[in-house]
Amino acid sequence: MAAPVTPELEAAAERAQARRGLLVSLPAYAYLVVFFAIPLVIVFVVSVFGRRNPRGATVYGPPTLDAYRKIFEPGPDGSYLVLEIVWRSLWLSVVTTIVCLLLAYPLAYYIATRTPRVRNALLVLVMIPFWSNFLVRTYAWRVLLGRSGPVTAVTSALGLTDTPMIFTVNAVLIGLVYGFLPFMVLPLYAAIERMDWSLVEAARDLYASGWQAFRKITWPLSRPGVIAGSILVFIPAFGAYVTPEILGGSKTTLLGSYIVRQFLQARDAPFGSALSFVLMSVMLGATIVYFRTGARNL
Amino acid sequence: MTGRWISRLLGLHSWAVYVFFYAPIAVLVFLSFNDNRLVTVWTGASLRWYREMLENDQVLSAIRNSLIVAGVSTIVSVVLGTAAALGLERFRWRGRRIFDGLLYLPIIIPDVTMAVMMLLFFVQVFGLVELAFGPKIGLGLATISLSHVAFNISFVAVVVRARLAGLDPALEEAAADLYADRRQAFLHVTLPLIMPGVLGGALLALTLSLDDVVITSFVSGPGSTTLPVYVFGLVKRGVTPLINAVSTVMLVASMLLVFVSLIFQRGDGKVPQGTRQ
Amino acid sequence: MVLSGVTKRFGDVTAVDGMNLEIRDGEFFSLLGPSGCGKTTTLRMIAGFEYPTEGSVRIQGREMGLEPPNRRPVNTVFQSYALFPHMTVAENVGFGLKMRGVGRSEIAERVARALDQVQLAHRSDARPSQLSGGQQQRVALARALVNEPAVLLLDEPLGALDLKLRQAMQVELKELQERVGITFVYVTHDQEEALTMSDRIGVMNEGRLLQVGEPEAIYERPTSRFVADFIGHINLVTAECAGSGMVRIGDGAEVAVPGVQGAGGKVTIALRPERLHLTAPDADIPAGANRLRGVVRRRVYHGDGFTYEVAVAGTVLEVRTENTPGLVRYEAGSDICVYWDPSAANLVED
Numbered sequence: 001m002a003a004p005v006t007p008e009l010e011a012a013a014e015r016a017q018a019r020r021g022l023l024v025s026l027p028a029y030a031y032l033v034v035f036f037a038i039p040l041v042i043v044f045v046v047s048v049f050g051r052r053n054p055r056g057a058t059v060y061g062p063p064t065l066d067a068y069r070k071i072f073e074p075g076p077d078g079s080y081l082v083l084e085i086v087w088r089s090l091w092l093s094v095v096t097t098i099v100c101l102l103l104a105y106p107l108a109y110y111i112a113t114r115t116p117r118v119r120n121a122l123l124v125l126v127m128i129p130f131w132s133n134f135l136v137r138t139y140a141w142r143v144l145l146g147r148s149g150p151v152t153a154v155t156s157a158l159g160l161t162d163t164p165m166i167f168t169v170n171a172v173l174i175g176l177v178y179g180f181l182p183f184m185v186l187p188l189y190a191a192i193e194r195m196d197w198s199l200v201e202a203a204r205d206l207y208a209s210g211w212q213a214f215r216k217i218t219w220p221l222s223r224p225g226v227i228a229g230s231i232l233v234f235i236p237a238f239g240a241y242v243t244p245e246i247l248g249g250s251k252t253t254l255l256g257s258y259i260v261r262q263f264l265q266a267r268d269a270p271f272g273s274a275l276s277f278v279l280m281s282v283m284l285g286a287t288i289v290y291f292r293t294g295a296r297n298l
Numbered sequence: 299m300t301g302r303w304i305s306r307l308l309g310l311h312s313w314a315v316y317v318f319f320y321a322p323i324a325v326l327v328f329l330s331f332n333d334n335r336l337v338t339v340w341t342g343a344s345l346r347w348y349r350e351m352l353e354n355d356q357v358l359s360a361i362r363n364s365l366i367v368a369g370v371s372t373i374v375s376v377v378l379g380t381a382a383a384l385g386l387e388r389f390r391w392r393g394r395r396i397f398d399g400l401l402y403l404p405i406i407i408p409d410v411t412m413a414v415m416m417l418l419f420f421v422q423v424f425g426l427v428e429l430a431f432g433p434k435i436g437l438g439l440a441t442i443s444l445s446h447v448a449f450n451i452s453f454v455a456v457v458v459r460a461r462l463a464g465l466d467p468a469l470e471e472a473a474a475d476l477y478a479d480r481r482q483a484f485l486h487v488t489l490p491l492i493m494p495g496v497l498g499g500a501l502l503a504l505t506l507s508l509d510d511v512v513i514t515s516f517v518s519g520p521g522s523t524t525l526p527v528y529v530f531g532l533v534k535r536g537v538t539p540l541i542n543a544v545s546t547v548m549l550v551a552s553m554l555l556v557f558v559s560l561i562f563q564r565g566d567g568k569v570p571q572g573t574r575q
Numbered sequence: 576m577v578l579s580g581v582t583k584r585f586g587d588v589t590a591v592d593g594m595n596l597e598i599r600d601g602e603f604f605s606l607l608g609p610s611g612c613g614k615t616t617t618l619r620m621i622a623g624f625e626y627p628t629e630g631s632v633r634i635q636g637r638e639m640g641l642e643p644p645n646r647r648p649v650n651t652v653f654q655s656y657a658l659f660p661h662m663t664v665a666e667n668v669g670f671g672l673k674m675r676g677v678g679r680s681e682i683a684e685r686v687a688r689a690l691d692q693v694q695l696a697h698r699s700d701a702r703p704s705q706l707s708g709g710q711q712q713r714v715a716l717a718r719a720l721v722n723e724p725a726v727l728l729l730d731e732p733l734g735a736l737d738l739k740l741r742q743a744m745q746v747e748l749k750e751l752q753e754r755v756g757i758t759f760v761y762v763t764h765d766q767e768e769a770l771t772m773s774d775r776i777g778v779m780n781e782g783r784l785l786q787v788g789e790p791e792a793i794y795e796r797p798t799s800r801f802v803a804d805f806i807g808h809i810n811l812v813t814a815e816c817a818g819s820g821m822v823r824i825g826d827g828a829e830v831a832v833p834g835v836q837g838a839g840g841k842v843t844i845a846l847r848p849e850r851l852h853l854t855a856p857d858a859d860i861p862a863g864a865n866r867l868r869g870v871v872r873r874r875v876y877h878g879d880g881f882t883y884e885v886a887v888a889g890t891v892l893e894v895r896t897e898n899t900p901g902l903v904r905y906e907a908g909s910d911i912c913v914y915w916d917p918s919a920a921n922l923v924e925d
Contacts (some may be wrong), residue, residue, distance in 0.1 A: 002640025004579075004631030013626050013641050021389020028382035028451050029397050029567045035448040036404055039419035043411070047419055072530075103315055110312040124560065129319045131559075132552040134509050135526050136545040139533050140322035143329065146537055148338040150325060180323070181315075210301060239408025241512050246533055260512070263417065273418065276411040287406045468657035471624050474644040475651045476671035476718070486670070490661045 047273035056267030067274035082252050082258070082275075089255040092169070093237035096176040100184040100233045101226065103177070108188035108225070109218075112195075123189070130182035142166065142176050145247070167249030175243040180236060184229035191225025192218070231290040235283050255279060323549060330542035337537045347543035357544060359521070360528035366439055367524055368507040368513075371446035376500045378447070379454025380492070386455070387462040388470075404452040413516035416445040420517060437519035445517050446507045453506060454499035461495025494562055501559045503551065576621070576726055576758065581630030583616050583782075590616040592782035594630070598760060601626075603752050605761045605769040608779035609805065614762045617779070618728050621760065623647045635725050645674070652717035652729045656711045658703035664690070664714050665699040671722040689721035690714075692751070709740050716751070726758045733768065745772055766806045770794060778802045795847075799924045803845040810846040810892045811923070815839065820917075825889025830865040831917040843923050847897035850919035853883060853903075856910045866914040867892075869904045887913055 003009070022029075047067050050058045059220065075081045111122045144151045145166040152164040165171045195218065203213040243257035248254070253261075259279065262272030329337055333344035351357050385391075386398055404412065420441050428434055469491065473483035489496075508526065515527045523531075525548065532541050576598045583591040591613040598604045606614040621632055623644035623858040632639040634648055650671070658667050669686045677685075689816035690696045703711055712732060719727055733741045733748075747774045752759045763769050769776050770790045777787045778801075786793060786802045797803035800811060814822035814830075818838035821829050832844055852860075860866055867888030883894045883905065892913060896902060905911055 002638045003643055004638060005627045005629060005640055007628050009641060010626050010628050017389060018391035021385045021391040022393070023385075024381050024389065025385030025391075025394075025397055028378040028385075028455065029400070030450060031378055031447065032397075032400050032404070035419070035444055036415070037400060040403075040544070042418045042422055043415050061375035103318075106308050107312045107315045124556075125319070127560075128556050129323075129554060131505055131556045132323070133526070133545075133548045135511055135530055135533075136326070136548050136552075137323065139529070139541065139545055140326040142533065143326055143337060143537055144322055146338070148336070150338070153338075178318070181319070207390045210304070235406060235408070239410050241410050242530065245530075256408070256512075259410050259414065260516075263414065263516070269418065272414060276408075276414040279408050280411045283406055283408055283411075294546060345609070398893065466655055466657060468653045468655050469659060471622075472653060472657035472659070473670070473674075474624070475622060475649075476722070477645045477674040478670075479643075479645055479674075482674055486674075487659055491659075 014224075043273045043276055047267055047271075047277050050270035050273070052268045058269045067270040068278075070271055071274065071278065073284075085253055085255055085258050088169075088252070089238055089240075092173060092176065092254065093234050093240075095173060096180065096237045097184075097230050097234045099173070099177050100181050101230065104181060104184035104188050104229065105222075105226075108185050108192050111185075112187050112192040119193075126182055126185050126189075130186065134179055135246075138175050138179055138243050141171065141178060142246050145171050145174070166247065167252070169248070169252050171250050172244050172249040172254070175235050175247040176240060180233040183232040183236075186260055186284055187228035187232065188222065188225040191222045191228070195221045227290055231286060235286060238282065239279055246281055326470040326542055327546050327549065328346045330539065330546040332539060332542075335539065337542065339537055347539045348547075350540055351547070353544045354540070355550075356523075356528060357525075357540075360523050360525040363439060363442075364508060364521055364525040367442050367446060368504050370443045371450055371504040371507050372500055374443075375447045375450035375454050375503050376496060379451045379499060379503075380458050380496055382451065382455040383458035383462055384488075387459050400450050401455055404449040405456065409510070412445075412449060413513040415446070416441070416513060417516040433481060439523040441517040441519070442514050442522060442524065445513050446510065449513070450503040450506060453502050454496075457499035457502060458495045460493055497562050499508055501555055502561075505555055508548075508551070535541050576635075576760075577631075577633045578617070578621075579631045579633075581617070581620060581627045581694070583620060583625065584628045589782050591627070594782075596777060596784060596787065598758060599775075601756050601758055602774040603749065603759045603761065605767060605771060605773040605776045606779060607763055607769040607776050607806075610764055612670055612779040613782040614764075614779050615730055618651075618730055618760065618762050621726070622645075622649055622651050622728050630673050648725040649728055650722050650724040652712075652715045652719050652727065652732045654730045654732065654734055654736075655750050656703075656715040656732075658711055658714055658718070660703055662702050663702060664695065664706070667703065667714055668699075668718045668721050670718065675722075681909055684723055686717075689717040692720070692755075693717045698902070708736050709744065712736065712744065716748075720751075720755060720757070724757065726760060729759060729761045731763055732761075733763075733765075741768075748772065770806070778805065780805070794853065797845060797923055800843055800845075801922070803923045808848050808893060810848060810851075812846065812890055812892075814842055814844055816842060817909070825887075828867055828888040830867070830920075831863075832920045832922065833917055834922055843925055845921045845923045846892070846915065846919060848882065848893040849897075851892060851894040851913055851915045852895065853885070853894055853905060854912050854914065856912045858912065860912070860914040861916070864914045864916055865920075866912055868910065868912055869910050871907050871911050873907055874905065885911060885913055 027068060034157055035254050046058060048063045048065070049060045051061060051064070051066070053059050070084070071082045072080075092215050111126075114122060130136070143149055145164060146152065147164045147166070149164065149166070152162075155165075156162045165174075200213050203217045204210075208216060238256055239256045244252055244254040248257075255275065256279075259272050259275045262268045262275065266272075329343070331343045332340055332346060333346055334341040382397075382401060386394060386401070420437060424435055465488075470483055470488055473487040478486060510524075511526045513532045514524050515530070518524065518527060525544070529541060529544055529548075532538065578594050578596045581591060581594040582589065594617065598853050604846060606617060608614045616625060620627050621634075621639075623639065623642060623646075626641055627868075639647060640828065659670065662670070665686050668689055670684045672682045672685060686699070687696060690699055693716055695710060695713050695717065703714065712813065715732065734835070745768060748759075761769070767880060770793075773785060773790055775789055776864050778785045778793060780801050785799050786797065788796075793802065794806055797806065797809075799885065803809050804811060812824055814824045814832075816835050816838050817823045817829055820831055820833060820835050822832050822835055822842060822844065823829050832842075835842065855858060856868055867887040869885045869892075871883055872886050872891065873884040875882045880898045881896050881902075881904070883896070885892050885894055894913060
């Protein structure tokens with residue numbers, strides 16, 4: 001027969017339960033430690049302790065910030081190549097985010113204000129590009145914007161320009177917007193859809209014009225969606241690799257491609273690691289800001 | 299009156315965005331049936347490039363590799379990710395917060411950083427293995443699968459966790475109250491109820507695995523090229539009708555996955571009672 | 576079933592504090608109290624979903640200790656019903672028997688009998704989501720009762736139903752309990768529900784069991800200010816003992832209250848509004864009754880009666896009258912006399 005419960009017994013039962021939780025999580029936990037946390041540490045170690053020797057191999061020595069310093073130093077030709085690339089990645093991802101927001105907000109608003117049946121159909125139409133292969137969707141623009149592609153044919157027929165847009169910054173921008181637009185639409189839709197519309201009605205009742213009601217009620221209430229969507233677009237755009245590689249040219253190198261080049265061509269693992277670490281830190285920073293502001297606005 | 303105009307503009311804008319979404323894909327699919335070697339010069343409809351694709355050993359081997367990697371990494375990450383979701387959502391234990399944070403990192407970390415991480419990690423591991431045991435091992439399907447699991451666990455866990463959080467905890471208590479032990483309660487009540495989440499997570503893992511270019515290209519070795527990596531290599535060299543055909547096949551595969559997931563979601567809608575709070 | 580010294584602490588918060596309670600076999604026992612008073616935690620400790628920090632729960636003479644819910648001879652009807660959405664009604668009801676390894680044919684037979692008992696035999700193949708709230712409630716009951724538990728635990732099971740259905744279910748539940756003879760422990764915050772259904776009631780507040788007794792005793796003879804105030808309407812008047820069974824209230828008027836001893840001490844007396852009577856200021860009143868003169872401040876119509884707020888002796892009393900034929904109505908502002916039999920008054924602890 002069991003004994004009456006004492007605080008010690010209760011604590012033991014809680015410990016047993018905690019052990020069970022740890023045990024259930026342990027396989028995934030261990031996996032992520034081995035195949036994620038340790039690799040992350042290795043990247044940091046290589047960026048701080050590693051040096052590139054003339055044959056392109058990495059040798060280790062006392063810690064140094066040389067790899068990080070290299071980001072701020074001018075190259076052999078005197079130009080600040082790395083900073084230029086970082087700057088280009090930054091403003092391109094910011095512009096991508098803004099364009100996505102401008103395109104997505106009215107669309108999300110439109111979807112959210114339809115009848116349920118229409119709404120679901122329109123949502124599925126957003127989901128399909130969201131789930132479709134990213135590489136293929138980017139490749140489609142290579143075809144469209146290429147030398148004899150349909151877009152070029154149209155622009156030259158209109159007498160605008162004969163130069164194809166491919167391999168320009170604009171091509172990369174179109175590709176990024178196209179690639180990440182669904183990431184903006186879905187959180188915006190979620191935020192607008194769950195909004196309490198009676199608040200807008202109350203505002204109209206209290207003599208707000210349609211525009212005032214939007215500015216004072218709808219927009220602030222949809223802010224969490226705006227923030228979530230912006231982060232979801234900004235993060236992958238800032239680290240983009242596939243899009244600039246396919247649609248960009250030598251003058252439109254972005255941070256992602258530049259990092260890859262350090263490993264596959266320049267064979268400078270310490271510098272590439274340092275850049276990866278910086279890239280990741282920017283993302284983490286952006287995500288933390290997102291959760292902070294998101295929490296404040298909810 | 300202005301309200302009418304605004305709502306018309308909204309509709310117009312929305313349909314324009316949909317055209318933006320679908321026109322490039324439609325053009326691509328259309329051109330994949332072009333007989334001409336030059337992609338944009340239309341000379342007649344044919345299935346020539348599809349035939350060529352099926353005769354291309356490299357494409358076929360890449361497809362095979364992709365399916366193996368996606369299958370293996372999906373199964374492993376679904377098991378591990380579902381267990382992680384249960385451990386975080388249903389138990390309190392010390393170190394839970396740290397695990398929670400670690401679980402989110404692979405989602406927000408950029409592909410490129412993750413690719414660098416995995417490459418450097420495997421190089422170190424191979425170096426150690428060679429030093430300790432002698433055999434030289436290299437990158438291949440195993441390293442690709444291991445890397446894909448590393449990011450897929452997190453996505454599966456997030457999806458399953460959302461489903462678990464929406465589940466009335468009283469349902470699991472009711473099972474225990476009705477004489478089910480832990481194992482029985484899990485098999486008969488918890489698992490069937492989180493199944494839509496588990497399947498949703500599996501579909502997401504499958505899609506991400508079939509989408510990945512950067513990480514895979516870093517950790518693949520000779521002969522282990524996956525389809526996206528192979529296509530990416532081709533695309534960098536130029537536009538060919540063959541890529542159009544392969545792309546169309548990949549698009550169709552993605553869309554099939556969307557429809558499968560929609561069917562699951564519909565089945566989901568039939569059990570609203572379990573999710574009420 | 577016996578709880579002794581049961582305490583539950585969540586961190587610094589004490590949800591249940593040193594509870595001692597004996598529930599008799601076959602009785603309908605209600606745990607009544609406001610939300611957050613610890614009644615649901617108590618129920619969960621009996622079921623085994625929660626373990627006490629300290630104390631003993633004995634069911635049928637067996638100490639429960641840290642036994643998990645699946646090894647306790649009790650079953651629960653949840654507030655949300657917690658019907659398994661992926662199973663049919665029959666599968667839900669048969670779940671407990673299946674888990675205990677009862678044979679298929681016996682399960683079918685007992686499920687059919689249980690569903691019959693709650694008049695749902697015809698819906699045995701339906702899914703819970705296809706049932707109305709009242710039907711779901713009955714399935715939850717059948718699912719628990721089919722296991723023939725020593726004790727059935729019910730956690731505000733009628734809370735989600737609308738008023739009419741709730742009242743019908745109250746009667747039905749009580750009849751069912753009498754028929755099956757199983758001990759019911761019923762958690763509710765609805766005092767009327769507790770009063771109409773229970774054999775005995777335990778009133779809880781802030782983790783403590785304040786009073787246990789039959790409904791009449793709880794209503795008529797509350798021992799504490801909280802119990803008096805929580806159940807029904809009541810006038811609580813602070814008074815000073817004036818010796819020999821008399822107390823002095825407000826402006827100095829003296830009234831008789833049985834059981835008052837000594838002089839000078841402060842007491843609180845509780846008076847139910849329906850035990851007070853109104854009459855014209857100079858009218859005759861029964862011998863021995865307490866009387867106070869006052870002024871009607873307000874009159875509220877309830878359909879089946881009136882409630883008057885009467886200012887008397889420096890305090891305000893609520894008086895309730897039945898809407899009987901020939902009832903005299905008093906307008907606000909009129910002078911009046913309030914009288915009551917001394918036995919209607921009750922001393923309560925603060």
